[in-house]
Amino acid sequence: MNPIGNLNKIFESRIRLGVMSILMVNSEVNFNDLKQMLEVTDGNLASHLNTLEENGYIKVYKGFIGRKTNTTYAITTSGEKAFKGHLTALEHMIRFTK
Amino acid sequence: MNPIGNLNKIFESRIRLGVMSILMVNSEVNFNDLKQMLEVTDGNLASHLNTLEENGYIKVYKGFIGRKTNTTYAITTSGEKAFKGHLTALEHMIRFTK
DNA sequence: TTTAGTAGCTTTGTATTGCAAAGTGCTTTT
């Protein structure tokens, strides 16, 4: 296998990378917090969250705080696996390329 | 600064990432070897090498082996710095995002 | 009760990028 073959195409985007790393250490984060942490427009964030969800890497919880809508996002076990896999692929690429 | 702010946009591409990591450990690599290592089409590789060069991250040596052209690529000190910077930004993003 | 604001989107439109494929000029191999 070539050195870049195990890199995950989904994680070529910094915003998706950022979402994943935030969700690796925070079990649940809502839309607005993600938006502020990453400093992106809401439309842009929504579309990236969408592709992460389509790939089964995050799951979405639509809930309420009182009577106000509150959408939170969490990483799935498959997402965790994929992200870790990507990171080790990165490491291998950097360390063992010869 | 937000967690993705220090990631280098140039290194969002796996091919460019691959080139850089190859050139981090191999002082000079020619076009064809890069092409085979990364398993990409020559046109595609050429364009990625071009953006890396335009950004001053690699330098190009056009030489000959006998009378046959031989182009080799090497990382620049600025490229090394940028790449290392990207890697530490990645690490920080992953470890300290909170 | 109008007005304004917030959350979390979707839609629209544009600009950028990624890529394969084909073409180029040279050289080497057969």
Place this chain on the structure above:
DNA sequence: AAAAGCACTTTGCAATACAAAGCTACTAAA
């Protein structure tokens, strides 16, 4: 002489990325 390889450039298309605007369903302020 024909075929193939090297290191590209050009062409053209398809897939992103992104901002901005619109939209829904609320809540809060005046």
